[in-house]
Amino acid sequence: MRAFAYASPRSLDEAIALLDGAGDGHAGGTRLLAGGTDLLTLMQADLIAPERLVDIKRLAELDDRIEDGAEGLTIGALATLAELEEDPFVQSRYPILAEAAGLAATPQLRNMATLGGNLLQRPRCWYFRDSRVHCWLKGGDLCYARGGENQHHALFDVSPCVAVHPSDPAVALLALDARVRLRGPSGEREISLGSFFAPPEDGRRKETTQADNEVIVAVRIPPRHADARGVYLKAMERKAWAFALVSVAAVLRLEAGRIAEVSVALGGVAPAPWHARDAEQVLVGAESSADLFARAADAALTGAGALAKNGYKLPLAKALLRRALADLTGQPVD
Amino acid sequence: MAANGFQPVTLTVNGSDYPIMVEPRRTLVDALRHDLALTGTKKVCAMGDCGACTVIVDGRAMYSCLLLAVDCAGRAITTIEGLAHGNNLSPLQEAFVASDGFQCGFCTSGQIMSLHALLQAHPHPSDEEIARAVTGNICRCGAYANIVKAGREAAEAMARQQEA
Missing domain, CATH: 3.10.20.30 (Beta-grasp domain)
Structure with a gap:
């Protein structure tokens, strides 16, 4: 790991001022340090070489509180995945989020990794993670996964990059219509998770729309009907300590046998967590049945296409979604 | 700064x-x-x-x-x-010896620390909780079965100690 300076500012504004004009920390620049589980691996692999790390764990303005209130559930950016997984209120009211946090990484990483950092982690694509490969996402000309080893890669071709977003909680939070509170030099703004994430594009080769001098302060889940239920299902190559091949988060409320509201998000299929609006349109207002779920699963993958080596993800995603919907509506899994 | x-x-x-x-x-x-x-x-x-x-x-x-x-x-x-007190190994360390919970030994201190953290927080874990506690510790010798067994035996030994 290359040498860097370590700063412990006394206020969040001071930390943000250090970010101002410092670039994105790829070569030189400043990066924020919270849990460090992704940042230090990027630095160990020499993918980034910031000149300065700014410790934000001890700032009074940032916290790890998980609080329910009139505005819904607010989760401080410093809450660890372990705290999310173990929080009794999250377990009882948002089991989908506790499940997603608990299925991520390992106990040690969950004890270290913060929710803010989890949303900001970079993809696991082996070309991206190899410092010898100057891929498009790192400022190069080519995405080597497109014509290469792409068995873990995206089904939705929405960016020059076909890496998939690695977060589990992000998929559950997208299905929960979560919002991200960001603080920058001119104050705070709150945006939907759906607009916080965006497939990388020319001029913004990263997975979020967060400005380089903004800090995630909190994530908020707006209040929802008490009868809504959610589930997070994750397909992995092994039973633990693996990133999702495909994951499904679904939140659904039944009213007199009909689906009154539904939200579906997919992980492992795109460079950003994927909001499956087409599936929601098929489902909402309809009476639950295996046939309906099959049509919703087909709709969820509208526009998806396999690369040479990831075709297995199409039936996998559909099967996971059918299973999630059956689970939430008490239908038998066919 | x-x-x-x-x-x-x-x-x-x-x-x-x-x-x-x-x-x-x-x-x-x-x-x-x-x-x-x-x-x-x-x-x-x-x-x-x-x-x-x-x-x-x-x-x-x-x-x-x-x-x-x-x-x-x-x-x-x-x-x-x-973990040890002088030459006296902790119950968990004793359990690793008794259960043959290691082969080359390179992952062992990490395995023991993960299980120690579990037993401190949850003195009466289920087998599933024990296995889950070491999901972040890779053993290339493949001693997993005996690592989990050591965790189980340590939990039982600690429970016995508490009763005595």
Whole structure:
């Protein structure tokens, strides 16, 4: 790991001022340090070489509180995945989020990794993670996964990059219509998770729309009907300590046998967590049945296409979604 | 603001304070091994993939390869050296010997620290909880079955101790 300076500012504004004009920390620049589980691996692999790390764990303005209130559930950016997984209120009211946090990484990483950092982690694509490969996402000309080893890669071709977003909680939070509170030099703004994430594009080769001098302060889940239920299902190559091949988060409320509201998000299929609006349109207002779920699963993958080596993800995603919907509506899994 | 170069930090490891000078890039595992000569904590991947470097920080198992030493000031760190009392191994260490919970031994201190953290927080774990506690510790010899058995036997031994 290359040498860097370590700063412990006394206020969040001071930390943000250090970010101002410092670039994105790829070569030189400043990066924020919270849990460090992704940042230090990027630095160990020499993918980034910031000149300065700014410790934000001890700032009074940032916290790890998980609080329910009139505005819904607010989760401080410093809450660890372990705290999310173990929080009794999250377990009882948002089991989908506790499940997603608990299925991520390992106990040690969950004890270290913060929710803010989890949303900001970079993809696991082996070309991206190899410092010898100057891929498009790192400022190069080519995405080597497109014509290469792409068995873990995206089904939705929405960016020059076909890496998939690695977060589990992000998929559950997208299905929960979560919002991200960001603080920058001119104050705070709150945006939907759906607009916080965006497939990388020319001029913004990263997975979020967060400005380089903004800090995630909190994530908020707006209040929802008490009868809504959610589930997070994750397909992995092994039973633990693996990133999702495909994951499904679904939140659904039944009213007199009909689906009154539904939200579906997919992980492992795109460079950003994927909001499956087409599936929601098929489902909402309809009476639950295996046939309906099959049509919703087909709709969820509208526009998806396999690369040479990831075709297995199409039936996998559909099967996971059918299973999630059956689970939430008490239908038998066919 | 901190400048490049060395800076002072006091690490609190196994109840003792160790004032040292480190570069900010010094990871906790390197500080433990090289600055404190506590070589029971092993460094293998240095990327948070294998778990060999697991230590307990403020009661939680963590990868010491992904923590900066400068970031650990004021935090209570427990390493494998902190478990035995003199020549008396802890019940968990005894259980690893009795259950044949290791072969080459390189992952062992990490496995033990993960299970120690579990048993401190949940003295009566289920088999599933024991297996889950070591999902972040890879054993390339494949001693997993006996590692979980050691966790089970340690939990039982600790329960017996409590009754006595």
